[in-house]
Amino acid sequence: MYTIGEFSAKTGFSSRTLRFYEELGLLYPSKRNESGHRIYGLEELATLQRIQSLKFIGYSLQEIKELLDKEEITLESFADSLPIQRKVLVHKREEIDRAITAIDHVQELLDDNFPLDWTILTSLLHGMEFEEEQIAWMKEHFPDDFASHFTDIPKEERVKLDRDGYLYWLMSKD
Incomplete structure (x- = not known):
């Protein structure tokens, strides 16, 4: 005791x-x-x-x-709960992977001396957070070959598109 x-x-x-x-x-x-x-x-x-x-x-x-x-x-009741628990953990891992990708993406922009403010940072992270839902929506509403143009963009090219798109937006504000 x-x-x-x-x-x-x-x-x-x-x-x-x-x-x-x-x-x-x-x-x-x-x-x-x-x-x-x-x-x-x-x-x-x-x-x-x-x-x-x-x-x-x-x-x-x-x-x-x-x-x-x-x-x-019982081992049986515990075993029944394991597949559900596995799905929960896989989902959490996917969320963590997306967060790491977002951090890497922003870090690359910062390494390139890209001028970030909170509005742009929030917009980039929000876009990345909902990227999967956006891709699923495109695949549902557009032909596969059209949607694949967006889903097959390499990571480096996406960083460049974000940077160039922001610069274009900045120049068009005047």
């Missing part, structure tokens, strides 16, 4: 995190001693390891709570 401090040291989870997990209903101490201090045992250690494993594969704390609240977590 371990006090919260000992349990924290043994598991690497801070006392604050353990109290937070208790507040969420994820992990309760097995008992409290006569002073009211939380006491944890092997069962709580196993629960904490489950929480850590589920967090590692991307489950939110609310989803973990729902899994732990089930009377019995």
Whole structure:
């Protein structure tokens, strides 16, 4: 049996995190001693390891709570949730990849001493954020060969188009 401090040291989870997990209903101490201090045992250690494993594969704390609240977590019910969790993680990875591409794109413009202000930066990032939706819309509304003109533009050429398009816009403002 371990006090919260000992349990924290043994598991690497801070006392604050353990109290937070208790507040969420994820992990309760097995008992409290006569002073009211939380006491944890092997069962709580196993629960904490489950929480850590589920967090590692991307489950939110609310989803973990729902899994732990089930009377019995069967491997079958857990296995049923894995394809859904995989899709969530793939979607997150795609979002991260798009964000990295946007950062690289803006960095290339900055490396070329391109004059950026917040309006232009926001416009570029917004365009890149919704690029997939724009391409899907073009493929739906135009012939494939027309839409492919836009989807097959190499990255370097897109940076040049953004830079040249902005300069053209700047010159036409007067």
